[in-house]
């Protein structure tokens with residue numbers, strides 16, 4: 257199947273899941289997670305109407321930016337971001353989905369201020385409280401959002417999460433529901449219900465994520481095919 261055919265099929269599944277949850281399919285943003293896929297594949301996805309492309313690795317993104325890979329679509333950074341690479345990301349992407357510590361938030365604020373811009377971000381929730389994963393613990397999300405509100409050059413647009421890989425389906429859905437509850441809580445109490453982005457769900461679970469309230473799904477393999485990690 258081509259990238260375009262895959263996107264079409266995913267759109268249909270997104271629409272069905274949204275309707276099942278009583279929601280309008282047009283509320284769901286499909287992010288193509290294009291890591292390890294070249295500029296030609298990115299352009300193919302854009303031509304096929306992908307809403308957004310998302311990248312994980314700064315070096316790869318910088319390279320593909322120089323090749324014009326993302327012309328015609330918004331670009332998000334969705335991967336683990338090191339503080340020393342923030343300069344290469346702030347101002348180059350429409351949304352950084354993966355702000356998982358106050359130190360990283362401070363760095364984004366500093367760089368955005370130096371570039372006189374406001375960077376849109378999501379706060380990442382480490383919902384499985386995994387040691388090896390970045391993101392705020394669920395108990396720290398409220399305080400992190402309050403802290404972000406004191407920063408003039410970052411704008412919180414919502415939450416993002418990646419549940420533990422090995423969770424079974426029911427547990428995974430429970431994680432999604434927990435993140436949805438955190439999102440609703442901060443949205444009501446801190447953001448006048450103006451947040452729009454709840455980014456959760458990947459190739460294997462985006463329909464469950466939408467039924468649990470996701471407004472944004474990040475899909476790689478199901479669009480671009482299996483990644484070749486030996487490149």
Ligand SMILES: *Cc1c(COP(=O)(O)O)cnc(C)c1O
Nearest residue numbers: 289312334458459474475476477
């Ligand atoms: C790679 C990646 C995805 C997409 O994963 P697939 O399972 O290939 O759909 C989503 N989110 C993040 C943060 C990723 O790194």
